[in-house]
Amino acid sequence: MRARIKKSGLILFLILFIIIVLHYSKLLSPVEILAVRFLSPFGSGIYNFGQKIQILWRSDISRGDYEKLLEERNKLIVENVELQILKQENQVLREALNFIEENRYNFLAAKIIGRDPLSPNYFILNKGTADGVENNLPVISEGGVLVGKVVKTGEKTSVMLIPTDANFQTAVLILGKSKGNTSGLVRGEKGLGIKMEFIPQDETIGKDDVILTSGLELYMPKGLVIGKVSEVSKEAREIFGEATITPLVSYEDLNIVMVLLPREESVLE
Amino acid sequence: MLKLERSRYLLKILGNASLIILFSLLQISFFTILPWPFNYFNLILSVVFFITIILNYGMGLWFAVSAGLILDLFSFLNFGTLTISLLLTVIAVNFLFDNFFTNKSLYSLIILGFLGNLVYIIILLVFNFAYFIFGINNNLNKFFTLSNFYGLLWQFFFNILLLSALFLIFNFLSKKLKSVFY
Numbered sequence: 001m002r003a004r005i006k007k008s009g010l011i012l013f014l015i016l017f018i019i020i021v022l023h024y025s026k027l028l029s030p031v032e033i034l035a036v037r038f039l040s041p042f043g044s045g046i047y048n049f050g051q052k053i054q055i056l057w058r059s060d061i062s063r064g065d066y067e068k069l070l071e072e073r074n075k076l077i078v079e080n081v082e083l084q085i086l087k088q089e090n091q092v093l094r095e096a097l098n099f100i101e102e103n104r105y106n107f108l109a110a111k112i113i114g115r116d117p118l119s120p121n122y123f124i125l126n127k128g129t130a131d132g133v134e135n136n137l138p139v140i141s142e143g144g145v146l147v148g149k150v151v152k153t154g155e156k157t158s159v160m161l162i163p164t165d166a167n168f169q170t171a172v173l174i175l176g177k178s179k180g181n182t183s184g185l186v187r188g189e190k191g192l193g194i195k196m197e198f199i200p201q202d203e204t205i206g207k208d209d210v211i212l213t214s215g216l217e218l219y220m221p222k223g224l225v226i227g228k229v230s231e232v233s234k235e236a237r238e239i240f241g242e243a244t245i246t247p248l249v250s251y252e253d254l255n256i257v258m259v260l261l262p263r264e265e266s267v268l269e
Numbered sequence: 270m271l272k273l274e275r276s277r278y279l280l281k282i283l284g285n286a287s288l289i290i291l292f293s294l295l296q297i298s299f300f301t302i303l304p305w306p307f308n309y310f311n312l313i314l315s316v317v318f319f320i321t322i323i324l325n326y327g328m329g330l331w332f333a334v335s336a337g338l339i340l341d342l343f344s345f346l347n348f349g350t351l352t353i354s355l356l357l358t359v360i361a362v363n364f365l366f367d368n369f370f371t372n373k374s375l376y377s378l379i380i381l382g383f384l385g386n387l388v389y390i391i392i393l394l395v396f397n398f399a400y401f402i403f404g405i406n407n408n409l410n411k412f413f414t415l416s417n418f419y420g421l422l423w424q425f426f427f428n429i430l431l432l433s434a435l436f437l438i439f440n441f442l443s444k445k446l447k448s449v450f451y
Contacts (some may be wrong), residue, residue: 008327008330008331009327009330012330012354012356013332014329015347016334016352016353016356019349020348020349022347023348024348032342035339035342036343039290039294039339039342042290042294043294043297043343044296044298046295046298046299047298047299047302050298050302050303051302052301094308103356113297113298113343114294114297114298114301114343115297115298115301116297116343116344116345116346117296117297117301117313117340117343117344117351118299118344118345118346118351118393120302120308122345124343149354151345152345154342157342158346160344165398177342191416192416212386231380240367242434252302
């Protein structure tokens with residue numbers, strides 16, 4: 001009996017070794033694609049069910065009212081940001097007498113089907129390289145708010161990291177009462193919040209200022225809203241200050257997101 | 270007669286495969302979205318320990334590999350990490366069971382469940398250290414937070430709770446009903 005089990009164990013190790021080798025040599029891709037295609041709808045269904053019963057441990061106002069208010073608020077913030085950017089661009093156009101075509105993004109809608117079993121800040125999407133998804137592409141909510149970045153891709157699935165994770169960081173601007181746009185870097189904090197670092201001491205920032213991407217990163221366009229400033233921390237002896245950012249969306253409520261595919265080049269006439 | 274046995278055997282395999290898929294998907298798509306600390310609950314680990322200790326070591330190995338492969342398909346970690354971790358954990362648990370906690374009592378199950386969980390976490394930590402050293406990825410910062418430490422303590426608690434529940438249910442039913450993992 002023991003010998004038989006030992007033999008089973010050795011066979012299992014061998015099978016596992018072969019599977020891992022086949023995976024990394026991409027020969028197992030067709031099987032993996034089939035497996036993911038088969039499992040994704042069930043995963044998505046279970047995820048949706050889980051989100052629906054979240055109401056059992058979420059309190060305050062009814063879910064419907066809460067989502068309506070949230071969506072309306074996010075739309076207004078995003079519209080306001082877009083108007084501000086248009087205003088600035090209009091200024092540049094008037095000065096230089098150049099014409100810039102409105103930036104067009106290619107969107108890819110993706111469903112969240114689960115999260116990494118070890119790290120709940122990694123969300124699994126049902127779209128992968130076969131659909132055009134690449135690493136470092138930004139992911140936005142249906143309302144246009146930045147909700148993450150693609151960090152791992154497979155043929156039919158990809159993994160998105162949300163901004164509250166310590167491994168997430170991106171270059172941002174603050175749109176606020178100051179005349180110029182304050183720039184800095186945001187980084188997730190222990191899965192709970194977002195911190196903005198390297199804010200020059202002479203910059204004026206305040207509560208409720210909007211944080212948006214600065215466009216300095218590859219694939220990350222300018223103007224994607226991340227959140228709002230909730231607290232500012234500046235020590236006189238420090239070179240840079242910090243701000244705490246409150247995300248505009250609850251990442252727990254995400255179901256369908258949009259992956260921003262690399263945009264077409266803008267046209268200068 | 271032979272045909273009937275063969276079809277029963279096939280049905281058993283189908284039933285086991287369905288359960289493996291169900292538990293894996295529950296782990297990926299349901300437990301991970303529960304609020305802290307319930308999102309630390311590791312269903313696969315508990316079930317694997319139960320099968321290995323109470324039912325059948327060979328079946329425990331197959332369950333660990335199958336469930337591990339499904340988890341690896343959707344995991345952020347490099348493919349194979351979770352499967353190898355589960356497999357090594359099952360081997361370690363069986364070694365402890367064979368040499369130290371040789372009776373199939375509730376207390377042995379609880380202690381083995383605790384030790385097995387600890388072994389699993391250590392193996393994952395070793396993998397993540399290796400990935401960090403070789404510059405493959407950096408997830409170490411997630412392990413060394415207070416929130417994660419408390420979460421892992423809860424994981425031990427939930428696993429022991431589930432193991433105890435499975436043990437009591439199995440003991441209650443085993444005289445009247447054969448388990449599908451037999």
